Amino acid sequence: MRVLLLERDHARYAELLSAAAPDLQLLTGEQAAAGEAQACPVWLGQPDLLLPLLRQGLRPDWLQSTWAGITPLLGIGLPRDYRLTRAVGIFGQPMAEYVLTYLLAHRRRVLPRLASQVEQRWDNQAPPSLRGCKVLVVGAGDIGSDIARFLAPFGVELRGIARQPRAIAPFAEVHGLDALAEQAAWADCLVNVLPDTPATRDLYDAALFAGMRTEALFINAGRGVAVVDADLVAALRTGRLAGAVIDVCREEPLPAGHPFWDAPRLLLTGHSSAPTEPAAMAALFLDNLQRYRDGQQLRGEVDFARGY
Template sequence: MRVLLLEREQARYAELLRSAEPDLELLHDPAQAASCPVWLVQPDLAVPLLRQGLRPAWLQSTWAGITPLLASGLPRDYRLSRAVGIFGQPMAEYLLTYLLAHRRRLLARLASQVERRWDDRAPPSLRGCKLLIVGAGDIGTQVARLLAPFGVELRGIAARPRVIAPFAEVHGLDALAEQAAWADCVLNLLPDTPATRDLYDAALFAGMRADALFVNAGRGSAMVEADLLAALRGGRLAGAVIDVCREEPLPPGHPFWEAPNLLLSGHSAAPTDPAAMAELFLDNLRRYRSGQSLRGEVDFVRGY
């Protein structure tokens, strides 16, 4: 089978795939896209081909987010699957890094050291920390499972209320403000859809606890940047960790660079691991050949 492979790390992908499936014919020239029924591509490299009217029978995205492929004017009459099941551990490690830094007052202690001032304030444990994961899907649930042994109190937000282990409660999106007011830390993992844009606004930040941490590792469109800045500058929010922004890379003059108690992580929260992605693709390839549903198959109407 011919597979169009377009990825910035395509040499590594090619090595992994040829080792597992020597009979695959991997093509790297976009000019050969029309002859490939299957594409394994990162979304931004697929968009120019789709705009030319080309389309595969099935496109496997190497990203969890597939927003570029949903742009106006692009075809939607093909099967699309996004990367799933491979980001839970790196996302949990990311959150754990910044949550521990916040709880242990890492930056404040560094400042104390620079000032040669002894800081012996006792930090709170993660046990009992109230964590709200907004986007209790594949990644959010894996994050919850990995953090549960630390004794964190877990609640989630999903499209609708339902039971999902290990969350104590999972509420619908309409309960976001109420649940955010409960939390010590709010982690946003929502995809970019019309229903998720500008959710984190002045009203929501005003309802959060003044000692709470806000972490956005979903999409930049979910937060009103000016409202987040106002909350931080006014002391109405203890801190924010921002992995994703509306404009990336962040321009030099953006106020986030100098905002108080805000850390930028440069869209690095959960990078795609080629080995895990190749394994997912090969599993989906077997499903595709046998006519089964694909892991991470996208509903174009829902947008994920």
């Protein structure tokens, strides 16, 4: 089978795939002229690199994205008469480690203690334990559930937000998106891992931040468009929030002069929360390839109408 492979690290992917499935004919970036790409029924790679081919009106039978987010492939005028799968099941632990890192850093006052050390000022303020910390995970899908499972042994209180209320372990409660403001007011830490859809844009605005607890931490590892930037900065400057950890922004790289750079108690982490690990991604692709050949449901298949 011919597979178009468009990845910045295509050499590593080719090495992994060729070792595991030597029957595959891999067409890599340097060879991907439009005519050759059209001859490949399966495409694997980054949405930003595959987008130009789709804009030319080309399409595969199936495209496996190496990103969890597939927003670039959903633009107006792009073809939708093909199967699209996003990367699933490979980001849960890295994302959970990210959340745990910055939640612990916040509770243990790591940054204030560093500041006090620079000032040669003794800081013996007792930190609160994670036990009993109220964590709201907004986006209780695969990644959100993995985050919750990772945090559960620390004794935190877990609630989730999903499209519709339903039981999802290990959350004590899962509410619909219409309950976001009410649940945000409950949380000591709000973690956003929602995908980018019309319904999830500009959710975190002045009204929502005004209803949150002043000691709350806001972590955005989902999509930058979910946050109204100016409203978050204002909430931090007026003391409406204790802190924010921002991994994703509306524009990346973040331009010089953006207010996030010097907003008080805001930490930028440069879209590093859960990088794609080639070995895990290759294993997911090969599993989906077998499902594709067998006519089975693909993991992470996108509903174009829903947007994820």
